[in-house]
Amino acid sequence: MGKIHEIVFDCEKPATLAAFWASLLDGYAVRSTDPATLAALSDLGLEPVPEPTVMIDGPGPSICFQNIDGRRPDNNRVHFDIAVDDRAGLVETLTQSGAETVRVLPTYTVMRDPEGNQFVIVDTAVELAA
Structure with missing residues (x-):
């Protein structure tokens, strides 16, 4: 988590x-x-x-x-960035729970929850190395 x-x-x-x-x-x-x-x-x-x-x-x-x-209608104005140690594992778990991957970048993944709200999963180890 x-x-x-x-x-x-x-x-x-x-x-x-x-x-x-x-x-x-x-x-x-x-x-x-x-x-x-x-x-x-x-x-x-x-x-x-x-x-x-x-x-x-x-x-x-x-x-x-x-x-x-x-204003971009496809983007909520406020979102959380969530720091994790296992980004790939959490993205897979969230996808199985109804989330959608929007785009994947070297240090983070942009996702949408089951109702379409964006949030970001930040790979703590990769971000620290960058």
Whole structure:
């Protein structure tokens, strides 16, 4: 079985939505942008552009806000990323239980539950190696 790795929001303005949820949830804060990246941009005379993905961290699972321009009717706006040690085994079990595989990537598999809601199975070992 797995555990919640992240809760992911598809949104148009990740920084704005992340700030909203960080202020709403006790103990959560927006994850800082890497200082080395900011320094490198500054050295080049460039301003940082809005991040396509913004994370907030707190006492529970991390929450990810990722830019998705426009609404896609085939995609739910919020989904779980579930971390597991045996992705292939769990995907097989879930498929036998009525889930559907949408696509397979090197570190994760996108699936739909029996009612069509998307979720992601993250291979913990492969993600750590990457």
